[in-house]
Amino acid sequence: MTIQIFLRRISVIFLIACTLSSCRVSWVPEYSAQLEDQITKAAKATDKLYIDMLDIPVNSRTYESFKERYNEIEAEINSIKLKNEARPKNADFLIINKNLKEAFDEAKMYHKDNSTLANGEVKAYQASLAGFWKPLYVAELALKVAGKGGK
Amino acid sequence: MAFDINETVAQMLGAVKTTVKDNWSMVKETANTFLQTRKDRLELLASLRLSDEISQKFFLKRVADEKKILESELHAVAILTKAIAQKAANAALDVLSKAVAKAIPF
Numbered sequence: 442m443t444i445q446i447f448l449r450r451i452s453v454i455f456l457i458a459c460t461l462s463s464c465r466v467s468w469v470p471e472y473s474a475q476l477e478d479q480i481t482k483a484a485k486a487t488d489k490l491y492i493d494m495l496d497i498p499v500n501s502r503t504y505e506s507f508k509e510r511y512n513e514i515e516a517e518i519n520s521i522k523l524k525n526e527a528r529p530k531n532a533d534f535l536i537i538n539k540n541l542k543e544a545f546d547e548a549k550m551y552h553k554d555n556s557t558l559a560n561g562e563v564k565a566y567q568a569s570l571a572g573f574w575k576p577l578y579v580a581e582l583a584l585k586v587a588g589k590g591g592k
Numbered sequence: 593m594a595f596d597i598n599e600t601v602a603q604m605l606g607a608v609k610t611t612v613k614d615n616w617s618m619v620k621e622t623a624n625t626f627l628q629t630r631k632d633r634l635e636l637l638a639s640l641r642l643s644d645e646i647s648q649k650f651f652l653k654r655v656a657d658e659k660k661i662l663e664s665e666l667h668a669v670a671i672l673t674k675a676i677a678q679k680a681a682n683a684a685l686d687v688l689s690k691a692v693a694k695a696i697p698f
Contacts, residue, residue, distance in 0.1 A: 464689070466681045468674040533667040533674075540660045547653075561645025565654050568633045572661040575629065576668035579622055583668065586615055587675035 470528040472584035476521065480581055483517035484574035487545070490514065491567035494558060502563075504553045511549045518542050521577070537580060541573040595695035603691070604684035611680035619672055626665045630658065 490510050494502050504511075518541060525534040548566045552558055558566070641651040 464685055466678055466685070468678045469671055533671045536667050537664040540664045544657060544660065559645065561640040561643075562650060565637060565640055565646055565650070568636050569654055569657045569661070572629065572633055572657070573664060575626070576661070576664035579625075580668040580671040583618075583622075583672035583675045585675075586618065586672065587678045 468530060469584055469587050470525075470530050470534065472581070472588050473524070476524055477578070477581045479517065479521055479524075480574070480578050483514060483521065484571070484578060486510070486514050486517070487570050487574065488567060491563050491570075494563045495560065499557055499559060502557045504556055507552065511552070515545060515549065518545055534577075534580060537577050541570075541577060544570060544573045595691060600688060600691040604687045607683040607687050608680040611683045612676060615676045615679070619669065619676070622669060622672060626669075630661070634658070 490507065494507065518538075522535075522538045522542060525531050525538055528534070548570060551562075551566075637646075637651060637654050640646045641648070646654075
């Protein structure tokens with residue numbers, strides 16, 4: 442085999458290998474352990490906000506006394522939203538994020554407008570907001586599937 | 593080694609089937625979990641309303657939330673199915689890549 446033929450074959454092999462290795466599909470964003478952690482912590486903070494409210498008398502449950510915690514959770518939701526906006530293939534995530542943000546904003550405004558929350562209202566918000574957090578967490582975990590052996 | 597397209601396509605199909613089969617239970621389990629937590633939530637909301645712990649207006653707002661939660665859940669399931677499809681497609685492409693590499697004479 443001459444050197445020319447050898448080089449030509451090597452080039453062809455290299456070209457095919459490069460073409461096939463780049464021929465991968467990508468329909469979802471890449472999994473982020475950091476985002477999973479952030480979602481878990483913010484969901485826990487939301488849950489704890491309402492658990493702590495139930496622990497004190499209704500008249501002490503003022504918006505002012507929980508304002509800081511509402512703002513911290515809101516900032517976390519905004520941060521998660523921003524990170525999702527920066528990811529490719531993010532359409533489904535953005536809708537889940539939008540629904541969560543709107544629900545949290547409504548809960549915060551309700552407390553602010555009514556200055557306190559009744560026990561029933563606290564329990565209902567705790568359950569509903571957990572319902573909004575869960576799809577975001579499940580969706581992030583689902584991305585692990587795409588990464589396992591497939592990418 | 594000769595490149596057998598029929599054999600390769602059959603192997604690609606096998607890779608897709610195995611990947612989907614191995615992960616399909618996740619879709620079912622996720623949908624069931626969403627369904628169960630919805631049931632628990634609706635039970636709680638109904639009991640809070642029946643015991644007059646929340647007003648009718650507040651109750652209806654939380655029921656409206658359920659529509660949005662369902663929308664989010666469906667998008668989460670869509671992400672899961674897309675992730676499974678992506679893994680299956682890439683497994684099939686790996687089979688093709690290996691078959692072509694084997695068939696190239698050195």
